[in-house]
Amino acid sequence: MGAEPYWYYTDYQTDLNAALQTLRQREFQAGRYNPVIPLLDFPITENSLAPGAQHISIQAALEASDADGTRSILDILRVADRPCPLLGDEFEAALLGGEEYHEILGEIFNTAFPLNPAELITLFGTEQPTHEMIESVILGNTNSDAAEKFWDSIDRGSARYIIVYAENQPSEIFFAGYSFD
Numbered sequence: 001m002g003a004e005p006y007w008y009y010t011d012y013q014t015d016l017n018a019a020l021q022t023l024r025q026r027e028f029q030a031g032r033y034n035p036v037i038p039l040l041d042f043p044i045t046e047n048s049l050a051p052g053a054q055h056i057s058i059q060a061a062l063e064a065s066d067a068d069g070t071r072s073i074l075d076i077l078r079v080a081d082r083p084c085p086l087l088g089d090e091f092e093a094a095l096l097g098g099e100e101y102h103e104i105l106g107e108i109f110n111t112a113f114p115l116n117p118a119e120l121i122t123l124f125g126t127e128q129p130t131h132e133m134i135e136s137v138i139l140g141n142t143n144s145d146a147a148e149k150f151w152d153s154i155d156r157g158s159a160r161y162i163i164v165y166a167e168n169q170p171s172e173i174f175f176a177g178y179s180f181d
Helices: 016-030 058-068 089-096 099-108 117-124 131-137 144-152
Strands: 005-011 111-114 159-166 169-178
Touching: 005 016, 016 058, 016 169, 117 131, 117 144, 131 144, 131 159, 131 169, 144 169
Parallel strands: 111 159
Antiparallel strands: 005 169, 159 169
């Protein structure tokens, strides 16, 4: 099995790590993670399957998921304030590399990274994308090249995040990632 994509929206908070932890707790309590549900159906909605947490903690769920990971936002432990230091081919080279890459890979795995301003402009034509823009460009089919480039910028076991705007104010955070396997 290959890496599985996942994505979520959560309410905006100025403390992005707090927003991530709230989202992780919500999905843990709902039981929407591997091994409870081996493959999740996205998008997650109020009608999505929610069997409830089957582990005593998120950490226990992470351990039970083994090398596959939870195939969910539970795999993401922190939010970075800078874009990912390695993308695409550089990441693949680091995986094949030696000990010199161990530290930097440790910074990438389990982390959500922002898009830089140029990426936002390329994808959306603005640094303040709306919910509709994300649905159309990243999750829709209005620009398949842009969507492919976005998904290709995400390394296994990591995620990207975008602050979503409504009426020129932050309203949500969009998290998108790939499972480890």
